[in-house]
Amino acid sequence: xxxxxxxxxxxxxxxxxxxxxxxxxxxxxxxxxxxxxxxxxxxxxxxxxxxxxxxxxxxxxxxxxxxxxxxxxxxxxxxxxxxxxxxxxxxxxxxxxxxxxxxxxxxxxxxxxxxxxxxxxxxxxxxxxxxxxxxxxxxxxxxxxxxxxxxxxxxxxxxxxxxxxxxxxxxxxxxxxxxxxxxxxxxxxxxxxxxxxxxxxxxxxxxxxxxxxxxxxxxxxxxxxxxxxxxxxxxxxxxxxxxxxxxxxxxxxxxxxxxxxxxxxxxxxxxxxxxxxxxxxxxxxxxxxxxxxxxxxxxxxxxxxxxxxxxxxxxx
Numbered sequence: 081x082x083x084x085x086x087x088x089x090x091x092x093x094x095x096x097x098x099x100x101x102x103x104x105x106x107x108x109x110x111x112x113x114x115x116x117x118x119x120x121x122x123x124x125x126x127x128x129x130x131x132x133x134x135x136x137x138x139x140x141x142x143x144x145x146x147x148x149x150x151x152x153x154x155x156x157x158x159x160x161x162x163x164x165x166x167x168x169x170x171x172x173x174x175x176x177x178x179x180x181x182x183x184x185x186x187x188x189x190x191x192x193x194x195x196x197x198x199x200x201x202x203x204x205x206x207x208x209x210x211x212x213x214x215x216x217x218x219x220x221x222x223x224x225x226x227x228x229x230x231x232x233x234x235x236x237x238x239x240x241x242x243x244x245x246x247x248x249x250x251x252x253x254x255x256x257x258x259x260x261x262x263x264x265x266x267x268x269x270x271x272x273x274x275x276x277x278x279x280x281x282x283x284x285x286x287x288x289x290x291x292x293x294x295x296x297x298x299x300x301x302x303x304x305x306x307x308x309x310x311x312x313x314x315x316x317x318x319x320x321x322x323x324x325x326x327x328x329x330x331x332x333x334x335x336x337x338x339x340x341x342x343x344x345x346x347x348x349x350x351x352x353x354x355x356x357x358x359x360x361x362x363x364x365x366x367x368x369x370x371x372x373x374x375x376x377x378x379x380x381x382x383x384x385x386x387x388x389x390x391x392x393x394x395x396x
């Protein structure tokens with residue numbers, strides 16, 4: 081009797097182990113067959129995302145079934161994507177966000193709502209420039225925040241977000257959080273002056289409350305360029321480096337630098353955290369020393385690293 085009971089226990093343990101292993105395997109997240117990085121940053125998806133072109137802004141949807149990034153193609157900033165279908169990532173393709181009359185365009189810094197059906201991104205109004213515009217001229221036009229909806233599995237042509245968000249001033253780095261609210265940066269007139277981080281509470285039906293300035297306890301003008309979906313923490317940019325700030329009842333904490341062994345010859349930007357919270361993804365670009373801005377960018381790369389490097393700052 082004891083032997084039978086022991087056999088039953090052994091079979092039950094084996095069965096539970098198989099179930100656990102199966103669940104772990106089925107719930108694992110695919111990153112284009114890459115081995116995840118540890119504490120040393122590595123290029124993200126070489127030859128697929130990182131190519132001889134200039135790439136930036138890798139983000140995923142909440143379910144990790146669609147990946148987005150931007151690539152400069154013939155002086156246009158074009159958002160590309162890949163979808164996870166039956167366990168395999170599809171070929172990377174550009175997303176058409178403007179009509180056929182627009183030959184040179186800007187679409188970058190995508191951010192995806194929790195349901196995966198809405199994309200916000202940085203864009204430039206095609207009506208404000210000619211199609212023979214250079215990359216340098218293109219980025220002298222104040223960018224706005226645009227929206228695209230996914231209908232029947234296809235991303236639709238984009239339009240500007242309502243006037244509360246997109247103004248005649250600069251709006252950059254849109255970041256949508258879990259409740260649909262938007263963080264972004266703008267130099268619109270304010271009592272503080274200059275460029276500030278704003279938060280616009282989502283009201284539904286693609287409408288927002290008046291944006292309000294997000295105050296961070298800093299005198300170095302770090303600005304939020306990524307906020308976690310639950311708004312528990314955010315990543316800022318300042319002095320060519322990344323910082324992390326945490327939110328509690330008293331507001332946002334003083335940003336602390338994220339240690340990444342920064343190269344002073346490169347500019348670091350577009351921070352992002354994967355949906356599972358395990359990996360930190362960011363972009364960097366190299367400029368020709370004799371040229372400023374995007375006109376002088378010669379290389380653009382996307383890296384990822386274990387997210388522990390962000391949270392180590394808590395215990396320091």
